[in-house]
Amino acid sequence: MRPKFLSISDEIINRIKSGELQPGDKIPSENELIKNHKVSNTTARKSLLEIENQGWAKRIKGKGTFVLNRTVGHHLIRTLGSINATRRGFHESLIAEGFEPHNVVLEKIVLEDGISSEIGGKHFIVDGPVLKIHQLRYADEEIIKDEIKYISLKLCPKINRMPTEISYFKVYENTYHLRIEEVKQTLSTEIIAPDSDLNNFELSHPTPMFILDSAVICREDKVVEIERSFYRGDKYKFAISANPDYQDA
Structure with a gap:
């Protein structure tokens, strides 16, 4: 037996x-x-x-x-539409999958004016002042994500004093007690050439990229975060999570 x-x-x-x-x-x-x-x-x-x-x-x-990550070619799988996946955060997710994560911060500044972004045909605005964080995300010694976040300092005062490895979603909920109502996301693709201004990945040949635009929305339709990130297409796979909404039933 x-x-x-x-x-x-x-x-x-x-x-x-x-x-x-x-x-x-x-x-x-x-x-x-x-x-x-x-x-x-x-x-x-x-x-x-x-x-x-x-x-x-x-x-x-x-x-x-x-x-652990055991997909062919060690692709990282990320799920769009999953609040739990978003809540976990980049740093924590990589550790759980057996990678050694670290960041290189290219820019971290406070912008007095607000910023806007069109996501899924709708404009989202983060009123100023806004914290802009531009960082490269590594798995082990390889750059796999080029990430720019814009975070409302009205809704999250002094968040600019926190380290960049945090799970921002958890900080919004636990430190600033924001109730996240929705995360809007769109996914597009682009080929980035080695001589492109967008090449922060140290690429030596044209490489496909996933471009993820997102807005994190809390109560009263207030936007706490807008993000635009580039993910290496040869390192990532994206899945879709859809949940039934019975409110209209």
Whole structure:
């Protein structure tokens, strides 16, 4: 008879292979396995260790065990329309997926005037003063994202004093107690040549890019953040998450 801990680990690995559990997602904890499978803590612990030993997940002390990135070519998968994915933030997501993230800040200034952006055919405005942060995002030693954020200092005073590695979404909610109502996002593509002014990736050949424009909207239609980011098309894949809205039913 196959050991119980292997049956449990196989079940979770199959959920990862099927896409039910995505890179960066937290897998069931030891206590959850004990409760759901009616097993001892030793069996639960061996199940988690087996998943980790096979390279499907990684334990982060004090936080749990998270699915690692094992897609072909190690593409990073990001889900549009998922509040949970947005809340986790870039830095935290990469750590959970087994990468070593770091940033290089190209610009961090306060703009007295507001800024606007057209996203999905609608104009969104962040009233001044605005914090502009332009930074390059690294996974291990490779630049994978060129990110520009504009953040309302009216809604988030002194956020310019915080480090740039934070999950901004969590800071909006937990520090400034903003209720996020919606995140508007559009995705487009472009080929960036090595001699382009947009090439902050140290590219040596033309490379496809995903361009993500987004606006984070809180109560009373106030815009707390506008972002425009370039993602390397050879490093990222995007998925779409759609939830039913029964309010009109």
